[in-house]
Amino acid sequence: MNNEKIKKWIEENLVMQDEARAITGQSVTGFNQSVQNGKIIAFVEFGEARKTRLYLRSEIEEYAKNKRIR
Secondary structure: HHHHHHHHHHHHHOOOOOHHHHOOOOOHHHHHHHHHOOOOOOEEEOOOOEEEEEEEEEHHHHHHHHHOOO
16 A cells, blocks of 8 residues: 555544544543543554544444434
C-alpha cells in the first residue's frame, strides 16, 4: 500500500474526538465517560502526557446507533 492509499484510508475511516462526538451526539464529558468505561475504544493512540486518539468511524457510527438515549 503506498502513502497516498494509506492517507486516503485514514481520511475516510478515522476520526478525532470532535467528529466522533458529533457522530454520537455526546458532550465532551459523556464521550470521555464512554471511553473510560470501555464502550468506545480508540483505534490508535499517540503521546504520553497529552494523548491524541483516533477512532474508527464505523465503530463510532455503530456505537451511535446502539447507545442508550436519555
